[in-house]
Amino acid sequence: MPNIAQWTGTPSVKGSTESMxxxxxxxxLIGLQFTWTVEMxxxxxxLLELGLTKSSISLVWIAGPLSGMIMQPIVGIVADRSxxxxxxxxxxxxxxTVIVSLFLLLLxxxxxxxxxxxxxxxxxxxATIAMAVVSIYGIDFAINAVQGSCRGLIVDTLPIPKQQMGSSWASRMVAVGSLIGYGAGAVHxxxxxxxxxxxTQFKxxxxxxxxxxxxxxxVTSYAVTERVLVNNGQEEGQLGAFEVLKTIFNNARHLPQGIAAICHVQFWAWIGWFPFLFYSTTWVGEIYLRYDAPAEAKISGDITGQVGRIGSxxxxxxxxxxFVMSVILPWFVKSPQDEAPDFTPRPPSSIASIVLEIEKYKPSLLTAWxxxxxxxxxxxxxxxxIRSLHTATxxxxxxGISWAITCWAPFTFLGVEINRLSQPDHHPYGNMTRNSIELDGPVQLHLNHGPDDSHGTTGASSGAYLGIMNLYTTIxxxxxxxxxxxVFSLLEPGKSPELAKEAHPEEQHGTDGPNAIAMCLFIGALSASVAVLFSRRLKRFQGH
Structure with missing residues (x-):
């Protein structure tokens, strides 16, 4: 039985320049983020306009973490062996993608x-409320399969020295998707x-x-050519549900220390990011309706469209x-490979002294995170x-500064760790100057992987590790x-007076008390503070 994965072909990406x-x-990721943006x-x-209470909607949004917890690890492991x-x-x-598109239209x-x-x-x-909830679940389950595969494709394709660049480009594309999505939502x-x-705007x-x-x-599927797995180095057999769950459980229990440290930061950070991503648009819209909106705006026919546009x-x-931060910051932040003890930058001799002097003052990616x-x-x-739309905005x-790095840093660290573990050398970041192929030439990206995978990376278990990190994002x-x-049950138990057009007055709550979404955001701030402490613990595993 072979103990290493065997492949045929080489991964490549179309395009005449590295940026292309x-x-x-x-x-x-542009399309993925656009879809998430519309949903969030x-x-x-x-759903508020349909008559659901905020406490009920908070339970609907279990769809996001539930689908991520189930789909990404399972699809990751199944895809690893495909x-x-x-x-x-x-x-x-x-x-x-096909499934997501059908559920979007149904929604x-x-x-x-x-x-x-x-x-x-x-x-x-x-029935309309029930079908809307079913559509949201369908979108979330299918899009998590797409998202895990897209992220896995980046890790599989790039060598270690390019993992930070790949992650920073992914962050840019997420920002572009958000910009297009929120921009489209903001216009009529x-x-x-x-x-x-x-x-309607929503349709x-x-x-x-x-x-x-x-x-x-x-576009990505057309441009990228993957290498094909011939033998995954494990015993062949039917990959049933039990085997998949067992693999996930075993991998999660025995995570390498570096990957575990990354996951712990993600865990606490995402308790904070969850209310922001799912409720910030509604929060901004409610701030507008409570404090700034003229009287006629509160009786508009398309309340969903109005709040969506204000929030967007x-x-x-x-x-x-x-987007701006995802473009600028990578130039001013050290790549993890730059912090390896045996790595020495080799700029052109004419500017070597200037470049080396600047490098001294660059913060590490961990510090930026x-x-x-x-x-x-x-x-x-x-x-x-907050009591005004201007301040909320x-x-x-x-x-946005934080989100740019959140979409970039953890995946960079994880990509480096996954590929480091694939190499016989257990240096904190592998032997990067010797074992990788640069992308600077005007030729296609060709990463040659022989049977021993001594060049580039294997990423044989990238889907599994990405899926496990996603557990630390979804839980x-x-x-x-x-x-x-x-919080919603205590502070806003009734139907939204701003958004539930058909609610009876006795079912509504007042608008003079604390805003429940604002309190959720505040609790998220406390969790993010814990993530700060765990990010400092990550330092010991990053070769600093």
């Missing part, structure tokens, strides 16, 4: 779909597309999201800052005290869901 290859490799921006006010001639990741990316046209089968008004309202789409894509956004996702994933305007600033967590914690701690925008979301449910 990186852009094509990570383009799929519009689904909460949409011997498809199309590669290990792209078949899951494409199949999942946008839920009322019309239900009315085909249910004519009674009361039953129709109940009906004035652009007319009735062609639907008669048009779901249609545009489906199209964008298909195009983005299609704030989150557009968040996305712009995220810690600082970003501090910024996020401070911003969220102010949420309960500033606070949300400031979090906190369960905790965040429980926290949100408790």
């Amino acid at each position: 290859r990186m852009a094509l490799l990570t383009a799929s 921006t519009y689904c909460t006010p949409y 011997k498809s001639r199309w590669g290990r990741r792209r078949p899951f990316m494409l199949g999942g 946008g046209w839920t009322r019309e779909f239900v009315q085909l089968f249910v004519t009674d008004k009361e039953n129709s309202k109940t 789409l009906e004035s652009i597309f007319g009735p062609m894509l639907g008669n 048009q956004l779901t249609a545009v999201a489906a199209i964008t996702l298909c195009l983005a994933v299609g 305007q704030a989150l557009t600033s968040f996305s712009v800052i995220t 810690t600082a970003s967590l501090c910024i996020f914690a401070c911003a969220m701690a102010t949420a309960p005290f 500033i606070i949300v925008g400031l979090c 906190p979301q369960f905790i965040g869901t429980i926290i949100s449910w408790v």
